[in-house]
Amino acid sequence: MAFHLRFNFDVPPVFQGYFLDSLPAVFIFYSVCFYVFGLYRGLWRFASLPDLKRIVRAIAFGALLMVSFALLAHPSIIIPRSVLFIHPMLLVIMMGGSRFLYRSWKERRLFNNVAAQGKPVIVIGVEDSSLNLIKELSKSPEWRVVAMIDPSKKLVGREIMHTKVEGGLEDIPQIAERYGSLHCMIAMPGSRHEKRRAAVEAARQVEGMEVLTLPAMSDLISGRISLSQIRKIDVEDLLGRDVVQLDTHGLSQMLAYKVVLVSGAAGSIGSELCRQILSFHPTQLICLDISEYALYTLQQEFSQLVTDTELVYLVADVKNQARIQRILAEHHPDVVLHAGAYKHVPMMEHFNVVEALQNNAYGTYQMASACQQVGVPTFVLVSTDKAVNPTNVMGASKRLAELICQGLQHGAKQSVTRFITVRFGNVLGSSGSVIPKFREQIAQGGPITITHPDITRYFMSIPEAAQLVLQAATMGNGGEVFVLDMGTPVKIVDLARDMITLSGLQAQDIQIAFTGLRPGEKLYEELLADDENTLPTSHEKLRIARARSADHDWLQALLSWLQQTPTMSDAQIKKDLQRWVEEYQPDPRPAPEVFTRGSALTLGTLPSPSQQIH
Known part of the structure; x- marks a missing residue:
């Protein structure tokens, strides 16, 4: 593809020969780099930003080997310089894009149709933990995120991961009635306990509302939120105190x-x-x-x-x-x-x-x-x-x-x-x-x-x-x-x-x-x-x-x-x-x-x- 783009899809016969002569080196160099950088160990269904970084590093190292091969090892094989730049860029796009498309298709097929039948839930808080929580909930057949609440109201009207920020704390009763939701999850582990308590009190104004929460920052060992960490709100959360800054x-x-x-x-x-x-x-x-x-x-x-x-x-x-x-x-x-x-x-x-x-x-x-x-x-x-x-x-x-x-x-x-x-x-x-x-x-x-x-x-x-x-x-x-x-x-x-x-x-x-x-x-x-x-x-x-x-x-x-x-x-x-x-x-x-x-x-x-x- 890089040769075709370089010559406007009309590759001269002599360069076709150069292409075929260099192809074995391309397979060997990039296969070794992909193996060394661990690209064959990942699962496409869980591909994420770290996988993309590994792809870029592996391709960059392979491209350096190809340049060295083209300039030093076999100078008789002529590879246009533009091909040496176009080729790694195409690799990044095709390898990263294929993984992204496969993961999107897999998640939509496995989770979205099932999750649509789950219990509607409102997520209170717009933090990194909120985003991780929505990702986890999208895979669960038990829950379906219908709205987000921003206590500060700064992001009202915006969309985060296809979920709209519907309003502030005082809007919870109307939002819950609109979506028929009797569950809300408070994802504010980084906020002060006064704000978390205010969120709990606002959610409890809805009759029959079950309030769930994520652990406070002092209780989170890893930065990744999982459904196993979600629990019912407890009295310790209402009496909770801010994280202690230690020397x-x-x-x-x-x-x-x-x-x-x-x-x-x-x-x-x-x-x-x-x-x-x-x-x-x-x-x-x-x-x-x-x-x-x-x-x-x-x-x-x-x-x-x-x-x-x-x-x-x-x-x-x-x-x-x-x-x-x-x-x-x-x-x-x-x-x-x-x-x-x-x-x-x-x-x-x-x-x-x-x-x-x-x-x-x-x-x-x-x-x-x-x-x-x-x-x-x-x-x-x-x-x-x-x-x-x-x-x-x-x-x-x-x-x-x-x-x-x-x-x-x-x-x-x-x-x-x-x-x-x-x-x-x-x-x-x-x-x-x-x-x-x-x-x-x-x-x-x-x-x-x-x-x-x-x-x-x-x-x-x-x-x-x-x-x-x-x-x-x-x-x-x-x-x-x-x-x-x-x-x-x-x-x-x-x-x-x-x-x-x-x-x-x-x-x-x-x-x-x-x-x-x-x-x-x-x-x-x-x-x-x-x-x-x-x-x-x-x-x-x-x-x-x-x-x-x-x-x-x-x-x-x-x-x-x-x-x-x-x-x-x-x-x-x-x-x-x-x-x-x-x-x-x-x-x-x-x-x-x-x-x-x-x-x-x-x-x-x-x-x-x-x-x-x-």
């Missing part, structure tokens, strides 16, 4: 090729810390927990991973001084993250007061002081917002843990250990949180039990909490109490109503019962005490609390008192706690009575019928 260079310097120990490693936060740490390739990760079964579960999960990190699983009690010292002396960790604690407020408030103090406060001292003795460079205490103006023993015990770390930091004349405290609120889906409990109650038909109609809490996802804990560890100089940006507090009753509607039910289908505040529970949690203020840091989601500190003498007196608590009554311990934690205001309600019926032991009092159903 990966600083985290890599702190964790890569280092030995890291996580206490409470099998818990919600501890296990996520381990997952995040593994991505930075430490030499050794020591997972320490008091629960044998929980640690076994973590081991089974990590056994499925391919990692170059040595994983060590240790069952140990942080209160066991000899055991902790021996572990630290044997492994010499560079970073210790102390996430082990008793955290269930009502459980620790009565009958378990001593254990709360021994584990949360005295256990922190044993771990932190042992780290200081062996010279661990970085110790991070995972604290809680319940340590601020605590009204319960759990919060007071965690505030003591914070003060213990500060006392060790300021009391030692020469300490190589940086003691850093990170304080945050509730995490979504953690063990003991309300969301799994509400799901179970909805599945049982209700009622959903809430302690008070006005109770509010801060919420954060487990991965975000773990990421910010690690980020704070790279920034602290020692003695700081970092406070995480927890966003806007959420009313628990609103959370329950959202979960009811997201389950496909109406608000009146599931009753909400108010049972009264539990022992030690507050209506709202604070992140800063009344006499504290904060200083900004280089990270927008981290601030430093200027909290009351402790010195060496105070710490020694506290330790003497903690050693005496096992012989003291709960009432006496709570009274003394007000001396050690000045901001502690204990719950004035008495402990529930303990009474027996037959052989059964029952703790607590039952709410009255009026309290059960409000």
Whole structure:
């Protein structure tokens, strides 16, 4: 074809001979190039831009060989220079075009007729993920994309992949009625959570509309969207938060090729810390927990991973001084993250007061002081917002843990250990949180039990909490109490109503019962005490609390008192706690009575019928 174009479809006989003489070299050179560049391995049905790039590279390399052959190897064979340029261009057009035409024909034949019978669906969002989603949906017999929604309205009226952008969020009811669609998919993983929530709220205005979504960017491992990643909208999406921007260079310097120990490693936060740490390739990760079964579960999960990190699983009690010292002396960790604690407020408030103090406060001292003795460079205490103006023993015990770390930091004349405290609120889906409990109650038909109609809490996802804990560890100089940006507090009753509607039910289908505040529970949690203020840091989601500190003498007196608590009554311990934690205001309600019926032991009092159903 190149010869014909060069000579206006009238090739002189002499050049016909040159053409035939050069044809074997053309077959050999290009066949070798096509094989080397992998053109024979691809499937035409899935041809895409990477295949076109391979075609261009293979043809360009083959053309260079042909030029070299024509000019150097056989100068007696005359090939017009224009043919040497026309020939590779024709090859690119014919090879690329044939693949494109075949893929178009195949997809139209296999998918379009079937997809036309699928359920009409509206796609909300105009991002790269939206385009990938439409490609996937066009191949599915279950779905048929009928319209797109642009929340910004900038592309209204335009067409994307033969799908028209019909309007903005407020137009969803009319568009859904026009196409008879009761399904919409939110494809906005790169947008802020406020925009995603607005899209969900707009879609939920349509009665019977089922809202599906793609995972947030932090959950997407690959850039390619697949139908398996589409799921129903969940309460975590409504409470979702923006993607955390991490100082990966600083985290890599702190964790890569280092030995890291996580206490409470099998818990919600501890296990996520381990997952995040593994991505930075430490030499050794020591997972320490008091629960044998929980640690076994973590081991089974990590056994499925391919990692170059040595994983060590240790069952140990942080209160066991000899055991902790021996572990630290044997492994010499560079970073210790102390996430082990008793955290269930009502459980620790009565009958378990001593254990709360021994584990949360005295256990922190044993771990932190042992780290200081062996010279661990970085110790991070995972604290809680319940340590601020605590009204319960759990919060007071965690505030003591914070003060213990500060006392060790300021009391030692020469300490190589940086003691850093990170304080945050509730995490979504953690063990003991309300969301799994509400799901179970909805599945049982209700009622959903809430302690008070006005109770509010801060919420954060487990991965975000773990990421910010690690980020704070790279920034602290020692003695700081970092406070995480927890966003806007959420009313628990609103959370329950959202979960009811997201389950496909109406608000009146599931009753909400108010049972009264539990022992030690507050209506709202604070992140800063009344006499504290904060200083900004280089990270927008981290601030430093200027909290009351402790010195060496105070710490020694506290330790003497903690050693005496096992012989003291709960009432006496709570009274003394007000001396050690000045901001502690204990719950004035008495402990529930303990009474027996037959052989059964029952703790607590039952709410009255009026309290059960409000």
